[in-house]
Amino acid sequence: MEEETSKLPLPGAFVEFLEANGVDPSIYSDTDSTPRYIRLKPGCEAEIDEVEAEIKCKLERVSWLPGFYSLPPNIHIANSKAYQQGKIYGIDAASGAAVSALNISAGDHVLDLCAAPGAKLCLMLDLLGDLGSATGVDVSRHRLAACRTMLQKYASGNRSRLFVADGTAFSLIPIRVQPDSKSCESAFGEKVERFKEWTSRRTWKERKKAARARDTVALLPGIQQPELIFYGKHSGIVGLSKDELYQTHSDGDFLSSGYDKILVDAECTHDGSIKHIQKFEQWGWKTLEHRVLHAERTDSLTVLQLKLLTNGFRLLKAGGLLVYSTCSLTVAQNEDVVEQFLKENAFAELQEIEAAKGWPCRSGLIPKTLRFDPLTSRTSGLFVAKFTKLVV
Numbered sequence: 001m002e003e004e005t006s007k008l009p010l011p012g013a014f015v016e017f018l019e020a021n022g023v024d025p026s027i028y029s030d031t032d033s034t035p036r037y038i039r040l041k042p043g044c045e046a047e048i049d050e051v052e053a054e055i056k057c058k059l060e061r062v063s064w065l066p067g068f069y070s071l072p073p074n075i076h077i078a079n080s081k082a083y084q085q086g087k088i089y090g091i092d093a094a095s096g097a098a099v100s101a102l103n104i105s106a107g108d109h110v111l112d113l114c115a116a117p118g119a120k121l122c123l124m125l126d127l128l129g130d131l132g133s134a135t136g137v138d139v140s141r142h143r144l145a146a147c148r149t150m151l152q153k154y155a156s157g158n159r160s161r162l163f164v165a166d167g168t169a170f171s172l173i174p175i176r177v178q179p180d181s182k183s184c185e186s187a188f189g190e191k192v193e194r195f196k197e198w199t200s201r202r203t204w205k206e207r208k209k210a211a212r213a214r215d216t217v218a219l220l221p222g223i224q225q226p227e228l229i230f231y232g233k234h235s236g237i238v239g240l241s242k243d244e245l246y247q248t249h250s251d252g253d254f255l256s257s258g259y260d261k262i263l264v265d266a267e268c269t270h271d272g273s274i275k276h277i278q279k280f281e282q283w284g285w286k287t288l289e290h291r292v293l294h295a296e297r298t299d300s301l302t303v304l305q306l307k308l309l310t311n312g313f314r315l316l317k318a319g320g321l322l323v324y325s326t327c328s329l330t331v332a333q334n335e336d337v338v339e340q341f342l343k344e345n346a347f348a349e350l351q352e353i354e355a356a357k358g359w360p361c362r363s364g365l366i367p368k369t370l371r372f373d374p375l376t377s378r379t380s381g382l383f384v385a386k387f388t389k390l391v392v
């Protein structure tokens, strides 16, 4: 399961992009020795020797992050039984730290506004345990379908629901009380359809109806309803009617009944992600220039990031916690977005991430924000900022 690694030769255009964006290119100088990270599913701790024997390598416990282990970058886990049986999953330690900053506890109602492909959502669900709920949203249907597969593989989906939706406009409240309405009739005697247990098997009639609904919303941009593509048995959906699920709420409702914890792991240029940058060695560095560094793309990304953060914050309960993260290390996509957001949201307050005192990261340009990078942290690059919504 060993694989050759090589030093990353950074192309000139990328180095220029980094320098123009306040990122020191030397942080990428030793990426070939940056470890990979895995998380052991809770309950599988006793099987660590077995996992090590199978992948023929010692797993180093990450002292600053519970449940995380590091392994050399040239070791692959995808063919191992432990991975295929859902006992371990790959997730960078910096990503683990971003989720850990949310202080998720059993019973929380959590929202992941940019959820796919789902490693952080899986971790959020692990931390949630047997109470509360998790809502995952992503604008990309095929990426969210991969997230659904991941939740099913890791048997994490029981309390979760997944919506294909635009996170800048998503507006559904968490279901705090399990529905007990069994009536199939509305107050006016009309027949009401209620959600039954989720199944991947759908009848031809149901598939046709879903396709028709998708075509209709495609024709009517602006009034698109979030598309529910998965829900677990204890997600609160079973027994609800469509009207109950999709009822609209005012901003005031979110103050009292919004989400306890929200992750906005926003779309970005991914320039801090070692895995992503390594892909361009195969795809060609020219591709990087127009897929990542294009100025128009980065400008529209910062607009999107601010909108995602703003809407995420709207959905947060008063006193709740929100983490904004990106795997870009540019100032424009991180500190500038945070600064603008704080200017526009008087009830948002940046929070100290207490646990970070023991983390191998640096402060961002704004106090209380954090930056992970390969050189400082031996992880992939990640920016993390944590906010609370002040109680009015």
Ligand SMILES: C[S@@+](CC[C@H](N)C(=O)[O-])C[C@H]1O[C@@H](n2cnc3c(N)ncnc32)[C@H](O)[C@@H]1O
Pocket: 095, 113, 114, 115, 116, 117, 118, 119, 120, 121, 137, 138, 139, 140, 143, 165, 166, 167, 168, 265, 266, 267, 268, 327
């Ligand atoms: C950095 S990735 C998220 C990674 C994910 N949190 C994880 O840990 O696996 C960003 C995601 O944002 C999604 N995205 C982009 N624009 C969006 C929007 N307007 N609303 C919701 N999701 C969006 C992308 O499809 C992508 O899956």
